[in-house]
Amino acid sequence: MEKRPELDILLCAPRGFCAGVDRAIQIVELALEKYGAPVYVRHAIVHNKYVVDGLRDKGAVFVEELSEIPETDAPVVFSAHGVPKSVPADAKSRNMFFLDATCPxxxxxxxxxxxxxxxxxxxxxxxxxxxxxxxxxxxxxxxxxxxxxxxxxxxxxxxxxxxxxxxxxxxxxxxxxxxxxxxxxxxxxFPAINGPHKEDICYATTNRQEAIKAVAPEVDAMIVVGSPNSSNSLRLVEVAERAGCTNAVLVDRASEIDWSRYEGIRSLGVSAGASAPEKLVDEVIEAFAQRFAIKVEARVTARENIAFNIPRELRTIEAAVSR
Known part of the structure; x- marks a missing residue:
């Protein structure tokens, strides 16, 4: 049997789901559990194809505008990205029951x-x-x-x-x-310009970028798991390139990996955007394990223990599910 080349994988931590994404997905899943399908979702709940497809399979119906939703008693969820004030106003005028999954x-x-x-x-x-x-x-x-x-x-x-x-x-x-x-x-x-009391860029974006900065200078290549419409995932690729890893790419799934980029590499950094589930990171590592003799090391630059409350209407079902 041909000997596989050795590869050190540095796994960035933190990576993947943030508290806002976790909460938004939970809101859709708990709404489906409590009210049954369909649950309408205005815009992709988070920017990840795998997550959206999974929720669609469970009965979520994704629309871009409320006008696409027929007269219904079914819940309507606003995505984690937030909506203009006109959207809840429109929902109220149509007597829609809506749940707001906007990240706090x-x-x-x-x-x-x-x-x-x-x-x-x-x-x-x-x-x-x-x-x-x-x-x-x-x-x-x-x-x-x-x-x-x-x-x-x-x-x-x-x-x-x-x-x-x-x-x-x-x-x-x-x-x-x-x-x-x-x-x-x-x-x-404009020296007199007023800024936020505290940084607007969220803790998760900052932490994932810092983890990339720590790993990128040490590796031959970097993979960020995330969808191409995910802003925070795209930024991670840019941060890796600036930190010294020019062979940095975004992949949605392991099936997208262009293996010609990894011929002869000895080390690989792996991270994931805040809307990418850990299952997809595992998929990527498994794909490399098929071709390389891998050694995986976690590089932890911060610990995260933040969680956000879900809307009151879903808390009873959340308590029942978690028991």
Whole structure:
């Protein structure tokens, strides 16, 4: 039998599901358990194909807009990314029963934006155009209240109505380093700009990026498990490249691995975006075990023990399920 080449796998920790994703998936699963199928979900509950397909198989029906949902008593769940204020207002006008799975850390940004607006500040949102979280945050306030800034160049070109009366908030899943550069560019031009009391980029995004930074310089290649529409997963690939691992890629499943990239490597880093289940990480490691004699070592850079409460309507069923 041909001898398999040796491969050291450094497994980044933390990786995978964060508390907000865990809560959102639980909300859909508990709603299905309590109310039965169908449970309608506005937008992908989290940005992971495997998770969405699994919930669809259990009876979740995914739509992009409430207008796609027929007259129904079935629950409607809003995704973890948050929604504009017009969405719950529309749901109420149609007497829909809805459950809000918005991540509490995204809700915190919504509250900040509303506070700044109430105080009369012009608001800048650092984020990616078209991302549902950005659409949801901008939709908390009247049109024109928030200006989107995506890059340092945007920050340098931005012309506010009143430079002395500005505030900024950020998307929760950005690159920590990119965001720092944009904030610095804004502060250089507008020293009086008001920022968040505490970092808007969520703990999970930050922790996963820090873990990648610790591992990337030590490995020949890096795989991030996650879907291509997942902002935080895409950022992990960029962070790996910047930290010195140029052979860094995002894969949704082990079946997508391009094996030509791994010929002759001796070490591999593995991480997963905040919406990718651990089962898919195990799949990737198993695929490498078929071709290499692997040795796996966990590289732990932080511990996470955060959990978020689920909506009151589902707590009785949650208690029954966990018994």
């Amino acid at each position: 850390l995204v809700s915190k940004v919504h509250v900040e934006a509303q506070r700044h607006h109430a105080e009369g500040h012009e608001i800048v949102l650092i984020g990616h155009k078209g991302h549902p979280e950005v659409v949801g945050t901008m939709g908390q306030l009247p049109p024109g209240s928030i200006s989107l800034i995506e890059t340092v160049e945007d920050a340098q070109a931005f012309v506010p109505r009143d430079p002395a009366n500005l505030a900024f908030v950020t998307q929760t899943t950005l690159s920590v380093d990119d965001t720092r550069e944009i904030v610095e560019a804004l502060k250089l031009r």
